[in-house]
Amino acid sequence: MNPPLPARWWPTALLALMATLPLPAALSAGGTAYTKRLETSLLAEPAALAATVGKLPAGRPVKIAEVRGAWLRVSDGAAAGWVFGGNLSETQPAAGKGLGSMGLSASATTATAAARPLTPAADDYAARRNLTHARDDLNWLLAQCRAFTPAAVDTYLRAQKKGEYQ
Amino acid sequence: MSPRRLFLLFAAGLATSAFALDLGGLSKALGSADKLKKGLETAKDAAKLVSGLGPEEERSLGDTVALEIIGRFGGLMRDEAAMRRINLIGGSLARYSARPDHPWRFGILDSSTVNAFSAPDGYVFITRGLYQMATDDDQLAAILGHEMAHITGRDALRIIETGEKGSVLMKQVAMRSGNAREAEAYLNQVGLNTEKIVKFLVDKGYSHPTEFTADHNGHALAAVTGYAPGGLRAVLIRLQQIPAGPQQVFSTHPPLTERIQRLAADAEAVPGTTAGRSAEKTGLSATEAVEKPSAPEADDDDRAFAEAAEKKPAKKKR
Numbered sequence: 001m002n003p004p005l006p007a008r009w010w011p012t013a014l015l016a017l018m019a020t021l022p023l024p025a026a027l028s029a030g031g032t033a034y035t036k037r038l039e040t041s042l043l044a045e046p047a048a049l050a051a052t053v054g055k056l057p058a059g060r061p062v063k064i065a066e067v068r069g070a071w072l073r074v075s076d077g078a079a080a081g082w083v084f085g086g087n088l089s090e091t092q093p094a095a096g097k098g099l100g101s102m103g104l105s106a107s108a109t110t111a112t113a114a115a116r117p118l119t120p121a122a123d124d125y126a127a128r129r130n131l132t133h134a135r136d137d138l139n140w141l142l143a144q145c146r147a148f149t150p151a152a153v154d155t156y157l158r159a160q161k162k163g164e165y166q
Numbered sequence: 167m168s169p170r171r172l173f174l175l176f177a178a179g180l181a182t183s184a185f186a187l188d189l190g191g192l193s194k195a196l197g198s199a200d201k202l203k204k205g206l207e208t209a210k211d212a213a214k215l216v217s218g219l220g221p222e223e224e225r226s227l228g229d230t231v232a233l234e235i236i237g238r239f240g241g242l243m244r245d246e247a248a249m250r251r252i253n254l255i256g257g258s259l260a261r262y263s264a265r266p267d268h269p270w271r272f273g274i275l276d277s278s279t280v281n282a283f284s285a286p287d288g289y290v291f292i293t294r295g296l297y298q299m300a301t302d303d304d305q306l307a308a309i310l311g312h313e314m315a316h317i318t319g320r321d322a323l324r325i326i327e328t329g330e331k332g333s334v335l336m337k338q339v340a341m342r343s344g345n346a347r348e349a350e351a352y353l354n355q356v357g358l359n360t361e362k363i364v365k366f367l368v369d370k371g372y373s374h375p376t377e378f379t380a381d382h383n384g385h386a387l388a389a390v391t392g393y394a395p396g397g398l399r400a401v402l403i404r405l406q407q408i409p410a411g412p413q414q415v416f417s418t419h420p421p422l423t424e425r426i427q428r429l430a431a432d433a434e435a436v437p438g439t440t441a442g443r444s445a446e447k448t449g450l451s452a453t454e455a456v457e458k459p460s461a462p463e464a465d466d467d468d469r470a471f472a473e474a475a476e477k478k479p480a481k482k483k484r
Contacts, residue, residue: 037266058267070390086262086390093264116269119222122229134237138229141242141273144249153257160303162258162392 029067033074033088035060040088042081046071048164054079059093070166084164116142224323228287231322234364235283235291239275243294248274255303256290256310262391264318272310280405283367284313286322300401304388308397311384319383321376322367374420378428385432399429 027033035056042054046068056062062074062083070085118126118139126135157163236242249272256272270288280295290313292306300306316322371377381398389395406422 036264087266089264116225119226119229121226122233125230126233129233129237131233131237133241134233137236137242137244137273138232140244141249141271144246145253145269145271147250148253148257153254153261156254157258157261160258160392163261166392 231285304397315380315383
């Protein structure tokens with residue numbers, strides 16, 4: 001059995017481990033990234049469970065001060081903190097209501113939104129095109145989506161050690 | 167006839183043709199004919215009609231395309247465990263996608279064919295054949311990531327945009343030449359109906375460059391989420407090794423060999439990924455590290471699966 005790593009090497013080992021985590025190549029110190037979630041937490045440490053020291057809205061440009069593996073220390077004016085690289089975009093997300101843009105209200109982003117009923121237009125389309133079985137299946141899918149809340153996904157990420165929990 | 171009057175006539179034609187053609191309910195979402203015609207008083211309003219599709223319209227279009235895909239591929243497989251698995255993997259990928267707060271939905275089509283599809287508004291479908299082919303979460307994540315990249319890349323919506331640009335171009339032509347009839351005929355030709363969009367997605371598929379871009383972006387998304395970046399490549403290699411049969415294997419996608427080669431290049435190009443870590447441990451190149459652990463040789467099980475997938479009747483859990 002190997003002797004345990006001396007405590008004084010733990011920070012170095014931690015940094016070495018973090019350096020192996022993936023990060024988009026363009027997100028580097030001195031560069032600019034953009035928040036892409038409706039609310040992005042700035043953390044006190046480069047760790048998923050670290051304390052939140054601030055929050056930024058979507059589409060906000062942030063300066064990258066430091067990179068540690070998959071984590072970036074960013075700042076937006078006086079606000080500064082650590083963000084997982086996967087929560088930032090290299091390019092500014094499209095704004096507005098157009099297709100493909102973020103274009104979402106907070107109320108439209110939950111699992112409830114995913115579990116919404118079929119749109120009346122699609123319902124009508126199914127009736128006209130004799131797609132009633134497909135409509136039933138799609139309604140079943142939409143109802144099933146109620147279970148997959150952001151909290152459920154977060155629990156899964158933690159259990160699987162994915163994303164910021166790597 | 168003045169260019170302005172001609173343009174308004176053209177815009178009105180656009181509105182009426184939109185109703186004559188089936189827009190998959192889009193016309194309903196856009197409002198009544200009277201409202202449309204009233205709104206088409208100026209050229210600016212006409213431009214809004216064709217370029218201002220927003221979230222509501224995307225939802226209608228997404229639902230409608232999803233209905234068509236489900237209808238064509240034997241309905242959905244109502245297996246709650248499988249649904250949970252793909253929605254949690256897909257939800258994890260979505261968290262770090264370009265649309266992290268969008269309500270994504272993942273479903274399994276009850277078909278033995280090997281394919282996957284995406285529809286506007288966050289619908290991702292994978293066939294039972296392909297779902298069963300993915301041997302682990304890394305491979306499943308790679309497949310879902312590829313389809314999600316089509317959505318975040320707005321690939322399906324570009325079909326509509328192409329129509330819009332074509333329409334705008336034709337308006338300009340009509341305004342100059344005064345040939346309104348020609349313009350109306352063109353509009354009917356490029357009508358924005360759902361059937362055309364579905365036919366494009368399901369029968370024809372995207373262009374090769376679009377597919378390669380989706381491979382690249384899906385690969386990157388899977389890697390940043392923490393899935394082994396060689397997942398898609400492993401699936402494609404496995405598909406390549408299955409004897410050709412009557413089943414459709416990624417019939418709407420580019421040749422497997424070229425996709426595999428490009429994904430290998432991607433693996434080399436992404437530093438600090440799981441592939442890179444594996445390469446460090448094993449002394450292999452990143453490409454080899456991606457390929458070696460999860461690229462099974464074609465064996466009897468593969469062949470048996472391919473045959474069974476065709477012979478076995480769809481098992482639908484209700």
